Amino acid sequence: MKFFIDTADLEQIQEAQDMGILDGVTTNPSLMAKVGVKGQDAINEHYKKICDIVKGGDVSAEVFATDFEGMVKEGTALAALNKQIVVKLPCTKAGIKAVKYFHDKGIKTNCTLVFSVGQALLAAKAGATYVSPFVGRLDDISSDGVALVAHIVEVYREYGYTTQVLAASIRHTQHIIECLDAGADVATCPLKAIEGLLNHPLTDKGLETFIADSKKMI
Ligand code: E4P
Numbered sequence: 547m548k549f550f551i552d553t554a555d556l557e558q559i560q561e562a563q564d565m566g567i568l569d570g571v572t573t574n575p576s577l578m579a580k581v582g583v584k585g586q587d588a589i590n591e592h593y594k595k596i597c598d599i600v601k602g603g604d605v606s607a608e609v610f611a612t613d614f615e616g617m618v619k620e621g622t623a624l625a626a627l628n629k630q631i632v633v634k635l636p637c638t639k640a641g642i643k644a645v646k647y648f649h650d651k652g653i654k655t656n657c658t659l660v661f662s663v664g665q666a667l668l669a670a671k672a673g674a675t676y677v678s679p680f681v682g683r684l685d686d687i688s689s690d691g692v693a694l695v696a697h698i699v700e701v702y703r704e705y706g707y708t709t710q711v712l713a714a715s716i717r718h719t720q721h722i723i724e725c726l727d728a729g730a731d732v733a734t735c736p737l738k739a740i741e742g743l744l745n746h747p748l749t750d751k752g753l754e755t756f757i758a759d760s761k762k763m764i
Contacts, residue, residue, distance in 0.1 A: 547726050550604070550734035552716065554581045554592065558737045559599050565740075570603035571596050572678075572714065572734040574634070574658070575610060590627055597628040606656045606676070608634035609644075617644040625653045632656045632675060637665045642672045649673030656712065666698040670707035676732065680715035681725065691715065696728035703729075719743055 548569035551562045554577045562568045573596070583592045596605050605628070609620040617640060621633035625648070632654040635641040645655045649672060656676040657669035661684060669677040679698055681691030695713050702709060710731035716722060719742030725733045 547730055548732040549740065550606075550712070550732055551740070552577070552714065552734040552736055554578045554583075554596070556581075556592075556595055556599065559596060562737055562740060563599050563601075567740070568600055568603060569732070570605060570630075570632075570734075571600055572606040572634070572656070572712070574608050578608075590623075593624070593627055593631065597630045600630070603630060604632045604654065604676075605630045606632045606634040606658075608658065612636070612638070612640065614640040614643050614647075617641065618647055621648060621653070621655075634658050634678075637669060642668050645669060645672040645674045649675075657709075658714070660698075661694070663694065663697045663701055666709075666711075667701065670702060670709040674709045676710050676712040678712045678714040678734075681713055681721055682715035682717040684715075685717070692721070692724040692728055695725050695730050699729040719745075 549567050550570040550572050551559055551568060552572050554573045559571055583589050593607050607624045609617045611617045611620050617635055625631050625633055633648050634656040635644050636659045637657050645657050648655045654675040656678055657674040658678040660666050660677055660679045666677045679694045684691035698711050712732040712734060713725035713730040714734050716733055716735040716739055719739050722733050722735055722739055
C-alpha cells in the first residue's frame with residue numbers, strides 16, 4: 547500500500563519525506579486555505595514547492611470550479627505546473643465528465659468526495675487514476691467507511707478496473723491498518739496517524755533496556 551500525506555503543510559510533508567516512506571501528497575481547498583495561501587500565483591507556487599519535496603510522487607491538486615468548462619480550464623492549468631500534479635475532481639456529473647476529458651488527454655485524475663460504490667464505479671468507468679472514498683466522514687455519520695473501501699476494492703478486482711483505491715479522510719492510525727486489510731492501494735493520512743504506526747510499548751521498553759545495558763559497557 548502506498549502512503550500519501552493528507553496536508554498542504556510544507557514542514558509536515560518534508561518530515562514525512564525525510565522518513566523515506568512518502569509516495570505522494572493529497573490536498574483539498576480546506577487544507578490549502580489552512581496554510582494561508584492566497585491568490586492563484588501563490589497557490590501555484592505552493593503546489594510547485596510540494597512537488598519539489600516529494601520528488602516524483604503524485605500530488606493531488608483540487609479544482610475550485612464546479613462546472614465542466616471551469617474544471618477543464620483549471621485542471622489543465624494545474625496539470626501544466628508539474629508532471630506530478632494529479633487533477634482532483636469532485637464526484638459529480640461535471641466532475642465525471644472532466645475525469646473522462648483528462649483521461650483522454652493522458653492527465654492523471656483523483657475523483658474525490660466518494661461515498662458510495664456507485665460513485666466509485668462511475669469514476670472507474672470514466673478512467674480515473676485514483677478514487678477517493680472518505681472513510682472518516684462516513685464513520686462520522688455512523689456509517690462504515692472501511693467497509694466502503696473494501697467493497698470498492700472487491701468490485702474493481704472483480705471487473706478488472708485499474709483505478710487505484712485511495713482511502714481518504716483517514717483520521718487515526720487504526721484506520722490505516724483497516725484500509726491495509728481492506729486492500730486499499732493508497733492511504734492518504736495525517737502525519738500523526740502515520741507516526742502512530744511506530745508506537746509500541748514493547749519497543750520503548752526494549753529500547754530502554756538496551757540503552758541501560760549498553761551503558762554498562764562504555
Ligand atoms: C483527501 O483527499 C481528502 O480531501 C481528505 O482526506 C479529507 O479529509 P477530512 O474528512 O479529514 O477533511
